[in-house]
Amino acid sequence: MTCYFRTMTVPAQRHREEPPAAMSLRGLVKHFDTKLAVSGVSLDVPAGSFYGLLGPNGAGKTTTLSMAVGLLRPDAGQAFLQGYDVWADPAAAKARLGVLPDGVRLFDRLTGPELLAYHGLLRGMDAATVDQRARELLDVLELSSAGRTMVVDYSAGMRKKIGLACALLHAPRLLVLDEPFEAVDPVSAARIRDILQRYVAGGGTVIFSSHVMEVVERLCSHVAILSDGVLRLHGTLGAVRGDRSLEEVFVQVVGGRVGTGSELAWL
Amino acid sequence: MALSPAANSEGPAANSEGPAANSEGPAANSEGPATKNGSPMPFVRLKLRLIANGLRGRPGRIALFVTGVLVSGIFAVAGYAIFAVPGVLDDGRAAATLLPLGGSALVLGWVVLPLVFFGVDESLDPARFALFPLRRRTLIAGLFTAALVGLPALATLVATAGTVSTAAQLGGGGAALVQFAGIVAGLLLCVAVSRSVTSAFATGLRSRRSRDLAVVLLAVVAALLGPLQLAVLAGLERADWEAFGTVARIAGWTPLGAPYSIGLDVAAGRAWAVPVKLLIVGAAIAGLLWWWSATLERAMLGAAASGRGGEAAETGSPVDRLVGRLLFGRRLPATRFGALVGREVRYWLRETRRRAALITFTVVGLFLPVSVSMSGGSPGLMGGFVGALAAVALANQFGYEGSAYAANMTAGVPGRTEIHSRAAAHALFTVPLLMVVAIVVALVSGRPEGLAAQFGGLVAAYGVGLGVVLPVSVIAAYALPETTSPFALSSGGGAAKGLLTLGAMLATVVVSVPLQVVAFFLGDVWLWLGLPAGIAYGCAAYLIGSGVAGDLLDRRMPELLAAVTPGR
Numbered sequence: 001m002t003c004y005f006r007t008m009t010v011p012a013q014r015h016r017e018e019p020p021a022a023m024s025l026r027g028l029v030k031h032f033d034t035k036l037a038v039s040g041v042s043l044d045v046p047a048g049s050f051y052g053l054l055g056p057n058g059a060g061k062t063t064t065l066s067m068a069v070g071l072l073r074p075d076a077g078q079a080f081l082q083g084y085d086v087w088a089d090p091a092a093a094k095a096r097l098g099v100l101p102d103g104v105r106l107f108d109r110l111t112g113p114e115l116l117a118y119h120g121l122l123r124g125m126d127a128a129t130v131d132q133r134a135r136e137l138l139d140v141l142e143l144s145s146a147g148r149t150m151v152v153d154y155s156a157g158m159r160k161k162i163g164l165a166c167a168l169l170h171a172p173r174l175l176v177l178d179e180p181f182e183a184v185d186p187v188s189a190a191r192i193r194d195i196l197q198r199y200v201a202g203g204g205t206v207i208f209s210s211h212v213m214e215v216v217e218r219l220c221s222h223v224a225i226l227s228d229g230v231l232r233l234h235g236t237l238g239a240v241r242g243d244r245s246l247e248e249v250f251v252q253v254v255g256g257r258v259g260t261g262s263e264l265a266w267l
Numbered sequence: 268m269a270l271s272p273a274a275n276s277e278g279p280a281a282n283s284e285g286p287a288a289n290s291e292g293p294a295a296n297s298e299g300p301a302t303k304n305g306s307p308m309p310f311v312r313l314k315l316r317l318i319a320n321g322l323r324g325r326p327g328r329i330a331l332f333v334t335g336v337l338v339s340g341i342f343a344v345a346g347y348a349i350f351a352v353p354g355v356l357d358d359g360r361a362a363a364t365l366l367p368l369g370g371s372a373l374v375l376g377w378v379v380l381p382l383v384f385f386g387v388d389e390s391l392d393p394a395r396f397a398l399f400p401l402r403r404r405t406l407i408a409g410l411f412t413a414a415l416v417g418l419p420a421l422a423t424l425v426a427t428a429g430t431v432s433t434a435a436q437l438g439g440g441g442a443a444l445v446q447f448a449g450i451v452a453g454l455l456l457c458v459a460v461s462r463s464v465t466s467a468f469a470t471g472l473r474s475r476r477s478r479d480l481a482v483v484l485l486a487v488v489a490a491l492l493g494p495l496q497l498a499v500l501a502g503l504e505r506a507d508w509e510a511f512g513t514v515a516r517i518a519g520w521t522p523l524g525a526p527y528s529i530g531l532d533v534a535a536g537r538a539w540a541v542p543v544k545l546l547i548v549g550a551a552i553a554g555l556l557w558w559w560s561a562t563l564e565r566a567m568l569g570a571a572a573s574g575r576g577g578e579a580a581e582t583g584s585p586v587d588r589l590v591g592r593l594l595f596g597r598r599l600p601a602t603r604f605g606a607l608v609g610r611e612v613r614y615w616l617r618e619t620r621r622r623a624a625l626i627t628f629t630v631v632g633l634f635l636p637v638s639v640s641m642s643g644g645s646p647g648l649m650g651g652f653v654g655a656l657a658a659v660a661l662a663n664q665f666g667y668e669g670s671a672y673a674a675n676m677t678a679g680v681p682g683r684t685e686i687h688s689r690a691a692a693h694a695l696f697t698v699p700l701l702m703v704v705a706i707v708v709a710l711v712s713g714r715p716e717g718l719a720a721q722f723g724g725l726v727a728a729y730g731v732g733l734g735v736v737l738p739v740s741v742i743a744a745y746a747l748p749e750t751t752s753p754f755a756l757s758s759g760g761g762a763a764k765g766l767l768t769l770g771a772m773l774a775t776v777v778v779s780v781p782l783q784v785v786a787f788f789l790g791d792v793w794l795w796l797g798l799p800a801g802i803a804y805g806c807a808a809y810l811i812g813s814g815v816a817g818d819l820l821d822r823r824m825p826e827l828l829a830a831v832t833p834g835r
Contacts, residue, residue, distance in 0.1 A: 071673050073825040094679045104832075105671040107610060109617040113585035114610075121586065121606035122678040130601075131584040138585075150617070166674070 021080070022047040022174045022205035028067050028077035030060075030229075037063045038229040040077070045222070047173075050200045051207040052220035052237075054246075056254055060229040061209040062102055062178055069099050069176050081174060098167035100160075102178035102209075108152035112143050112162050115151055116169060123170040130169070137165040141191065156183035164192060168199075175199065177208035181215055193219060213247045227254045310409030311416050339422040346373075346426025354433030362437060362531055364511050366430050367519040370453060370527030373423065377457040378464050407560050414458045424454050430527050438534025445541055446530025452548045453526030459552045463559035479619045487626055520544070522551035589613075603680065604688055611692030614668065620747065621667055624660045625696060631656065632700060636708045650721060651783060653704060654728020655775035657697045658736045662768040664689055665744040670832040676824050683817030686741075690733055690813060701725040720786065720794050723801025727782050730805020732775040734812025736768075741819045743767045746833040778808065 023045040030038040038060040045051045055061045066072035068079045070086040070093065079086040084093035107115060113134060120130030138144045141161045146154065151162060160183060167175060175196075181189050196206055197219065210216055216223060217237070223246070224234035232253045233240055241249055322329050350369060353362035396406060414420070427450040435443035518524035525544040532540040583591065590599040590609040599605035615621045632653045639649045665672055675685060705722035709715050782804050786793045820827065 069677060071676055071825060071828060091679045094677055097677065099673075099677045101670075101673055101677075103670075104673045105669055107614075107668060107671045107674060109614055109668075110610060111588065114589045114613070117585040117589035118606050118610050119674065119678065121589070121601060122603055122675065122680060124603060127584075127586045127601035130586050134585040 024080045026078040029075045052216035052223045053209040055226035059226045096173040098172035098175045100167045100177040119166040175206045217246045307409040307412035310413040314413040339418040343422040343425035347429035350429025351432040354436030364515040367515045367524030367528045371523035377461040434530025442530045442533040449526040449529040459555040463555045467562045607688030650724045651728040651779040655732040658732025666747045682820030686817045720797025723798035727801035727805040728779045731778045731808040734808035737816035744830045
């Protein structure tokens with residue numbers, strides 16, 4: 001069955017583009033009741049890029065990424081991961097994918113090591129590899145000391161870290177991270193940045209959402225700005241930013257208010 | 268933010284006025300000028316305003332409110348009638364029994380009901396006043412007075428007014444006046460006891476662990492209600508009225524019954540008892556208010572998690588911890604299926620709602636067949652019911668862990684693997700339990716030779732139950748509230764789907780009937796055939812049902828995830 005689908009979906013990969021996109025979205029649309037959450041997002045994430053998805057709260061970042069990784073069925077449009085259609089051939093598309101969803105629970109009645117072992121075995125890895133990598137990840141992310149504490153009792157930052165460890169465990173070629181730096185303390189954030197930068201240097205692709213300009217400006221090779229479910233601007237960091245700061249571009253594109261200095265004068 | 272110099276110079280002055288304005292109490296914001304001397308009236312106005320605002324433009328809420336008014340009215344009238352009966356009959360002895368005992372029951376009701384419906388009315392949750400610079404005495408007085416304003420207090424006052432009528436009939440105007448003082452004191456006691464217990468409870472439930480424990484205890488209590496009811500009924504049959512009279516006399520001297528018996532004391536010529544009993548009640552109220560005030564501060568901090576240090580590091584590799592040392596020291600294979608089953612088993616042991624479901628099923632599963640076979644009924648049909656009941660625990664299996672199911676989706680777990688693993692983990696707990704049920708039933712009914720057939724019947728019903736329930740769990744999953752509060756109820760949408768569960772249970776019993784019919788006609792042959800036939804029947808039903816469920820799941824994964832994610 002897999003072979004059948006492969007012959008069907010491989011042509012969808014566009015050979016004329018070099019290198020092939022690690023993720024490409026084609027006209028994704030999603031309604032919630034009457035509200036249009038995402039309207040026609042098309043985006044190519046080149047392999048080996050560090051891609052930042054920017055947007056204010058409620059812009060549709062999480063909805064877009066959920067549709068891209070096969071957690072949310074789009075009303076229209078397609079999503080390809082490494083050339084495989086997520087909705088036509090989910091097994092192949094998800095095989096080399098690591099996801100850190102936001103606002104989604106973990107299996108939090110397991111301890112950290114149990115959760116990692118669970119994810120590893122679920123991905124079909126052999127026990128010895130799971131053990132070795134899980135120990136290393138726990139060590140690097142400073143989660144080894146949590147011992148028998150269940151994930152439900154972890155702090156928000158620890159939860160983000162164990163979620164990231166679960167996404168990294170099977171050494172995916174594409175990482176999709178939703179708000180990976182939210183609620184993470186500066187020390188852990190630096191550790192995570194370091195891990196992600198090395199991962200990209202080693203040929204991996206990261207796409208992550210954020211609304212913190214500094215982090216995006218520091219890490220990303222590419223950015224896309226999303227607001228009200230529409231992709232406003234995308235490209236390499238240099239092309240999007242021009243000679244201004246990313247924050248200026250972002251506020252202008254999103255259409256936020258610029259302070260005149262006269263309001264709230266009583267403060 | 269850039270501030271102009273002029274704004275800066277005005278800043279401190281404005282700030283210095285801030286706290287003074289705040290000290291007028293929370294109602295100052297909505298109600299205009301409030302008194303500065305700690306009057307409780309702002310709290311009362313705040314509560315009334317909250318009730319009114321809650322009703323504005325919401326027909327559903329208004330209907331609920333009207334229902335509440337009706338129920339309170341019925342309660343009040345019925346209570347008044349019951350308490351007034353001894354007076355109408357002019358029966359002093361009945362009054363001396365009914366008033367203290369009925370009053371005590373009422374006070375206990377005020378303790379228990381807020382706990383059961385904890386979290387329903389949080390309009391004046393102390394945690395909301397945490398940021399206001401209020402003196403504790405002001406806060407206590409305000410919250411106490413606000414709690415007196417409301418349907419329950421009014422209904423209680425009207426209901427207990429029946430005792431005034433009885434006192435008037437038995438002892439004239441003086442007794443009635445004293446009894447009236449008694450019911451007012453009783454009402455104060457009711458409110459004080461319910462507020463202080465709620466507050467202490469909120470403090471006690473701050474950590475996840477104690478909340479988990481509370482859920483389990485609640486499940487045990489709920490499961491024991493049936494057996495307890497029978498025990499109480501059996502006890503009542505044997506009880507004599509003398510014993511009740513003694514209990515009532517003792518209750519009359521406790522804070523619970525004292526406020527409701529002082530009018531009778533006057534009528535019986537024991538006027539000296541009145542000040543003593545009022546003192547008892549007054550001391551009880553004062554003590555409760557003191558306790559409340561002590562726990563209030565901690566309750567105001569809310570459910571802020573207190574950080575616990577990491578516990579002792581566990582030995583063993585991560586994989587061993589997941590799939591090793593399971594039930595009975597068995598090991599699961601270190602595969603995808605093993606991981607799924609290992610996780611499920613841990614969830615049945617660790618997740619409160621699942622643990623509660625297991626406990627409830629254990630108690631009911633043992634109690635029902637035993638009581639039926641003791642009363643001479645057919646344990647066979649009851650076995651079908653118990654097997655179905657076991658499977659019903661899986662009717663909303665995806666709702667238990669909510670959006671965490673996303674992990675299995677991104678890992679690409681096929682639908683059938685998912686379904687099989689969940690059923691296997693549940694069977695690890697259920698099948699041994701069914702065996703125990705079969706043994707107990709065989710012993711109680713005095714037919715040990717029927718053990719194997721009984722077990723076969725149970726397994727058949729369980730298998731059929733799974734076959735029916737598993738597809739339902741995929742189609743009709745619904746989100747459970749994410750809170751860990753033991754008293755949080757699933758709101759709205761779940762109710763209709765809960766009905767579907769009931770339907771699934773009925774369907775299970777119906778599908779199990781052919782086996783029962785065959786068993787009935789085969790008679791003694793069934794004692795030998797029952798076990799293999801039951802297992803075969805159950806397995807066949809399970810295979811069909813799980814296959815359907817697995818294929819449904821493959822098609823509906825995103826929809827299922829959306830259905831079990833709360834707040835969508």
